[in-house]
Amino acid sequence: MAVIAHDPSMPTQTHAEVTRDVVRTITDKPTRGYYILAGTMAMLTLLLFITFGALLKYGLGLAGYAPPIMWAVYITTFVFWIGIGHAGTLISAILYLFRSRWRTAVYRSTEAMTVFAVMTAALFPIIHIGRQWLFYWLIPYPNQRYLWPNFKSPLMWDVFAISTYLTVSSTFLVIGLVPDIAAVRDHVSGWKKKLYSALALGWTGADSQWRHYTRAYLYLAALATPLVLSVHSVVSWDFAMSIIPGWHGTIFAPYFVAGAIYSGIGMVLTLIIPLRKVLGLEHMITAYHFDNLAKLTLFTGSILFYAYGMEYFIAWYSGNPFEQTTFWRRAFGPNWWAGWTMIICNAFVSQLLWFKKIRVNIPALFVISIFINIGMWFERWVIIAMSLTNDYIPYAWGQINPTWADWCILAGSFGWFGLWFTLFYKNFPIVAIQEIKEMIPMGRRKSPAEAH
Amino acid sequence: MSMGRREFLRTGLLATGAAAGGVAVKERLVADREEAAEKKMTVALTPDGQLVAVPVGAPAPPRPPTPAEVRRGIPGRKWVMVIDLAKCDGCGECVSACRKAHFIPTDREWIRLYKKQDSPETAPYWFPKPCFHCDDPPCTKVCPVGATFKREDGLVLIDNLRCIGCRFCMAACPFSARVFNWSRPSEDPTETRPGAAEPEAGLPRRVGTVEKCDFCPDNLRQGKMPHCVMSCDMAAMYFGDENEDAVTDSAGETLRLAQLLRDRAGYRHLDDLGTSPRVYYLPPSNRRFPAPGEAGARTGKEPAPPGETRGLE
Numbered sequence: 001m002a003v004i005a006h007d008p009s010m011p012t013q014t015h016a017e018v019t020r021d022v023v024r025t026i027t028d029k030p031t032r033g034y035y036i037l038a039g040t041m042a043m044l045t046l047l048l049f050i051t052f053g054a055l056l057k058y059g060l061g062l063a064g065y066a067p068p069i070m071w072a073v074y075i076t077t078f079v080f081w082i083g084i085g086h087a088g089t090l091i092s093a094i095l096y097l098f099r100s101r102w103r104t105a106v107y108r109s110t111e112a113m114t115v116f117a118v119m120t121a122a123l124f125p126i127i128h129i130g131r132q133w134l135f136y137w138l139i140p141y142p143n144q145r146y147l148w149p150n151f152k153s154p155l156m157w158d159v160f161a162i163s164t165y166l167t168v169s170s171t172f173l174v175i176g177l178v179p180d181i182a183a184v185r186d187h188v189s190g191w192k193k194k195l196y197s198a199l200a201l202g203w204t205g206a207d208s209q210w211r212h213y214t215r216a217y218l219y220l221a222a223l224a225t226p227l228v229l230s231v232h233s234v235v236s237w238d239f240a241m242s243i244i245p246g247w248h249g250t251i252f253a254p255y256f257v258a259g260a261i262y263s264g265i266g267m268v269l270t271l272i273i274p275l276r277k278v279l280g281l282e283h284m285i286t287a288y289h290f291d292n293l294a295k296l297t298l299f300t301g302s303i304l305f306y307a308y309g310m311e312y313f314i315a316w317y318s319g320n321p322f323e324q325t326t327f328w329r330r331a332f333g334p335n336w337w338a339g340w341t342m343i344i345c346n347a348f349v350s351q352l353l354w355f356k357k358i359r360v361n362i363p364a365l366f367v368i369s370i371f372i373n374i375g376m377w378f379e380r381w382v383i384i385a386m387s388l389t390n391d392y393i394p395y396a397w398g399q400i401n402p403t404w405a406d407w408c409i410l411a412g413s414f415g416w417f418g419l420w421f422t423l424f425y426k427n428f429p430i431v432a433i434q435e436i437k438e439m440i441p442m443g444r445r446k447s448p449a450e451a452h
Numbered sequence: 453m454s455m456g457r458r459e460f461l462r463t464g465l466l467a468t469g470a471a472a473g474g475v476a477v478k479e480r481l482v483a484d485r486e487e488a489a490e491k492k493m494t495v496a497l498t499p500d501g502q503l504v505a506v507p508v509g510a511p512a513p514p515r516p517p518t519p520a521e522v523r524r525g526i527p528g529r530k531w532v533m534v535i536d537l538a539k540c541d542g543c544g545e546c547v548s549a550c551r552k553a554h555f556i557p558t559d560r561e562w563i564r565l566y567k568k569q570d571s572p573e574t575a576p577y578w579f580p581k582p583c584f585h586c587d588d589p590p591c592t593k594v595c596p597v598g599a600t601f602k603r604e605d606g607l608v609l610i611d612n613l614r615c616i617g618c619r620f621c622m623a624a625c626p627f628s629a630r631v632f633n634w635s636r637p638s639e640d641p642t643e644t645r646p647g648a649a650e651p652e653a654g655l656p657r658r659v660g661t662v663e664k665c666d667f668c669p670d671n672l673r674q675g676k677m678p679h680c681v682m683s684c685d686m687a688a689m690y691f692g693d694e695n696e697d698a699v700t701d702s703a704g705e706t707l708r709l710a711q712l713l714r715d716r717a718g719y720r721h722l723d724d725l726g727t728s729p730r731v732y733y734l735p736p737s738n739r740r741f742p743a744p745g746e747a748g749a750r751t752g753k754e755p756a757p758p759g760e761t762r763g764l765e
Contacts, residue, residue: 059659060617061634068628070619130617130632130660137597137616147597147614155596155620242624243590243725392626392722393581395566 008288009101011440018284018436022180022429023187025279030426033278038422044415051408052127060130062405066398069388071128073406076380077413078124080263081117082162082235083256083376086228087264088114089169090296092176093224096217102292104435105285108180109275109425110268111173116420117267118166120413125158127409154237161234165227172220178203179213180429232260239384246326246387249314251307258303259379262346265297266372273366275425284431287360294359297372301350304379308347326390334399335386342382345375517673522652523611525603530694531667532606533681534712535580537736539688542567542578542744549683553668555655557638560631562665563680567744576744577736580689582680583608583629583665584721584729591621591630600662606694606730607667610654617660626725630664633657677702694730 011018055062065072088110095103126135138159140149149156182203185196203209236256239247249255269290276285315327330339349371358364390397424430492508542565550556550563568579585608592600592608599614600621622630637657652669668678676682677700681689684702692699692709700706712718716734723729 059633059635065632065634067631068622070622070632125618128618130619130662131615131658132660134616137614149596150593150598153594153596153620155594155618159596238620242594243626243727244623388623391628392725393566393628395568396564396628 007441008286009439011284011436013283013440015437015440018440019183019187019433021281021284022431022433022436023184025281025425025430026184026427027187034422034426038419041415041419041422044412045419046412046415047408048123048412048416051405051412052132055127055405056132062403063409064400064402064406066400068391068393068396068398069385069400071388072385072400073381073402073410074124074128076377076384077410078121078128079235079256079380079384080377081121081124081413081417083232083260083263083380084267085114085117085121085165085169085264086232086257086260087268088112088117089165089172089224089228090261090264091268092172093221094228096221097225100292101439102289104439105289105431106268106272106293107435108176108432109272109430110264111169111176112421112424112428112430113268113271114264115166115170115173116417116424117264118162118169119420120417122162122166123413123416125155154234154241157234158238161227161231165231168220168224168227172224175213175216175220176432177428179205179434180432183433184429228261229257232257239387244387244391245320245322246330246383248323249311251310251314254303255307255311258300258307259346259376262297262300262304262350263372263376265293265300266369266376269293269297269365269369270373271421273362273369275430279425279430281431284436287362290362290365291356291359294353294365297368298350298353298359301346301353301372305347305350308343322390322392326387329390330382330386333386333390335382335389338378338382338386341378342375345371346379349375517652522609522669523601523603525605525607526669526672527604528695529605529672531585531672531730532692532694532699532709533582533585533667533678533731534690534692534699534709534718534734535731536688536690536716536734537577537579538734538739539686540578540580540736541686541688541741543685545683545685546580546680546689549679550665553679554653555639555657557657559634562631562663575736577739578744579733580680581627581629581721582731583667584627584727584731585667587728587730588726590624590626590727594620594624596620605672607669609652609666609669610662610664612654612658612661612663615658615661617662619662621662626722626727627729630662633659633661633663635659 013021063073088107091103092107092111092114095107125138126132129135137147138149138156149159177199178201181196182200182205185193185200188196233253233256236252240249240252242248272285273290276282312327315323318324329335333339349368352358352364352368358368385400389399493505494508495503496506498504544565546563547561547565551561554562556562563580563582566579566581567576569576585606587602587606589602589608592602595601596618597614597616599612599616600608600610602608617632619632622628622632636659640656652666652673654663654666657663668676671678677691681691682702687701687703687705690699690701690707690712692706694709697709698706699709699712712734713732716737718732718734720729720732
C-alpha cells in the first residue's frame with residue numbers, strides 16, 4: 001500500500017467535528033478571564049473617550065505638539081491602525097483569488113481584525129483635527145454653504161479611500177459570515193436563536209443560495225483586491241505629496257503598502273496565537289498556517305528592508321542637504337533610538353523567518369509579532385513626526401514630547417479595537433466553518449486492490 | 453472731513469450694537485440728539501442691512517469687502533515685499549508692531565526674527581521671516597476644505613471659519629510660517645477694538661484653527677503698507693506692487709523693484725524648493741552697523757525656543 005504524504009492544508013477532522021469545534025467557541029459560557037479581558041478593553045475605550053472629551057473642551061494644546069511638529073502621535077497611530085487593516089483583505093481577498101489553500105483557517109480572524117482596525121483608524125482624523133466637531137466638512141455633499149472640499153488635497157483622497165475600504169471590507173466580512181451564522185443558529189436556543197436567525201438572512205443551504213453566495217464572494221473579493229493596494233498608497237501620498245524632507249519620496253506607495261501588510265500580519269499573529277489556545281482551535285490553526293503567515297511576513301519585511309536601504313541611498317545620492325540631514329538624524333540624531341527601533345524590529349527581526357524552525361515555533365512567532373507591532377508603530381513615528389522635527393528652517397527645529405493626552409488616546413485605541421475584537425470572537429465563528437469543510441478531502445471508496 | 457473706516461464702523465457698531473429693535477436704535481439716536489444736531493447726523497442703511505448714524509453730506513465710506521472679494525483679492529495688484537538684510541539691525545520692531553496690530557498672543561509670532569549664519573566663516577546677520585505668500589503655495593493645495601487660498605493680488609490668506617484644523621498646511625509649508633491656536637483664545641480683540649473685525653483680519657481667533665502673516669490686507673485696501681514695514685526704524689523693509697514695479701520703505705523712499713533686485717542681487721529664500729515666494733531678500737553687504745555678536749551690536753529679540761512656544765499664557 002502506497003503511503004500518501006498527508007497534505008497539511010487538509011483538515012484532519014470530519015465535517016461534524018469542524019462545526020462542533022467552532023460552534024463550541026460561541027456556545028460555551030464565557031470564562032472569568034474573558035470578562036476580565038473585555039472589561040479591561042471597555043475601560044481603555046472609556047479612557048479614549050474621556051481624553052477625547054478633554055481635547056474637545058480645552059483644545060489640542062493638551063497633546064504634546066511642538067512647532068514645527070504638527071502631526072505627531074495621532075497621525076502616527078492613525079497610519080498604524082490603517083496599516084493593520086491591510087492584512088485581512090490581502091488574506092481574504094487576494095489569496096482567495098489566487099486559490100491559496102492555507103488562508104481558510106485564518107482569514108475570518110484577519111478579516112474581523114481588518115474591519116475593527118479600520119474602525120479604529122477612522123477615529124483618528126477626527127481626534128487629530130483642531131475643530132473636531134466640523135469633521136463632516138471633509139465629506140462632499142450638497143449643502144447650503146456651498147462648501148465643497150478641495151479635491152487636490154491628499155487628505156481628501158484619504159477620506160474617500162478609507163470610507164470605501166471600510167464599506168467594502170465590512171460587507172465582505174458580513175457576507176462571508178452568513179453560512180457560518182446559519183450553522184451557529186442551528187446550535188443555539190432562546191433569544192440567541194432569534195438573533196442568529198435574523199443575521200443568517202434566511203440561509204438554508206439550498207443549492208441556489210450557495211450559487212449566489214459563491215458568486216457574490218468572488219465578486220467582492222475582486223472588488224476588494226485593488227483596495228489593498230490603493231488605500232495605503234493614498235495614505236502614503238498624504239506625506240509623499242508634500243515637499244518635507246523625509247516625506248517627499250517616490251517609493252512611498254509600495255513602501256507603505258508592504259509595511260501595512262507586514263504590520264497587519266504581525267497583529268494577526270499577536271491575536272490568533274493566544275486565541276487558538278483559549279478557544280481550543282489548535283488542531284485547526286496549525287503550524288502549517290503559521291509557516292505560511294511567517295513566509296508572508298518575511299516577504300513583506302524584506303521589502304521594507306530594501307525600502308529602508310533605498311531611502312538612505314537616495315538621501316545620500318540626491319545630494320540634497322536637507323534630505324541628508326533628515327536621514328542622518330534618524331540614525332544618529334536626538335531620537336536615534338526610535339530610528340533604530342524601526343530598523344531592528346522590522347528589517348532585521350523579520351529576517352529570522354528565513355529559518356523554518358523559527359517559522360513553525362509558535363512562541364517564537366508570538367515574540368516576533370510583538371516586535372513587529374512595536375517596530376511598525378515606530379516606523380510611522382519616525383517617518384511622520386521625526387521628519388517634521390527638522391524641516392527647511394534649521395533655526396526653527398523642534399523636539400516633541402508627547403503628553404498624557406497622546407498616550408491615553410494611543411492606549412484607548414487599543415481598547416476600542418480590542419473591545420470589538422473580543423466581542424466578535426465570542427459571538428461569531430472566528431474560523432470559517434464552511435471553508436474549512438470545503439477543504440476536507442472527499443471520502444473515497446477503497447480500490448479493489450486495497451480491499452482484498 | 454470724511455470719516456475713517458474704523459471710526460465709521462465704530463459709530464455704526466455703537467448705534468447698531470444696541471439695536472435689539474428699531475426702538476433701541478431710536479433711543480440711541482435720541483440720546484445722541486445734541487451731538488447729532490451739532491454734526492447734522494442722519495440715518496443710513498449699510499450694504500449689509502444695518503441702520504447707522506452718519507453725518508449729513510459725508511461721502512459714502514469705503515464698503516467693507518464682500519466674502520467673494522476677500523477671496524479674489526484687490527484687483528490689479530500684485531503685492532511684493534523686499535527685505536534689505538544689509539539694513540536690518542535686529543531691533544525686532546517689526547515683530548512687536550505685528551503683535552500689536554494683530555493682537556497676537558505671546559506664544560507665537562507672525563513675522564519671526566532669526567539670527568542666521570550661512571557657514572562658520574561668514575558673518576552672521578538678522579533674518580526677518582514673514583509668510584512668503586508663495587506664488588506656487590504648497591499650503592493651499594493640501595487644505596482639504598479650501599480654507600486657505602491664493603488670491604489674484606498674490607496674498608495667501610486663511611478663512612478661519614472654514615478651517616477645521618487638520619494642520620496639513622502647517623506640515624506642508626517648508627518655511628514654518630503658520631501657527632496654530634492650541635487652546636481657546638484668552639481674549640477676543642474684536643470686543644475691545646471694533647475696528648479689528650475686518651473680514652480680512654482673521655479675527656476673532658478660533659480655537660483649533662491655523663493663522664499666519666497675512667500682509668495686512670486691511671491696510672492694503674486703505675492704501676497703507678503692512679504694519680511691520682511701516683514700523684521699521686532702519687527702513688529695511690520695502691513693500692509694493694509688482695505690477696507697478698515699485699516698492700516703498702518706511703522712510704517713504706520709493707524704488708523700482710526690478711532695478712533694486714538687479715542692483716542689489718536680490719534673491720528668494722530657498723528658491724530651489726519651487727514655491728516662488730513673493731518676499732525677496734537683499735544680501736547683507738556693506739552694513740553700516742555691527743553684525744550680531746560684535747561689540748556695540750543691538751541684542752535684538754531672540755525668538756522663543758521652539759519647544760516652548762506652545763499654549764497660551
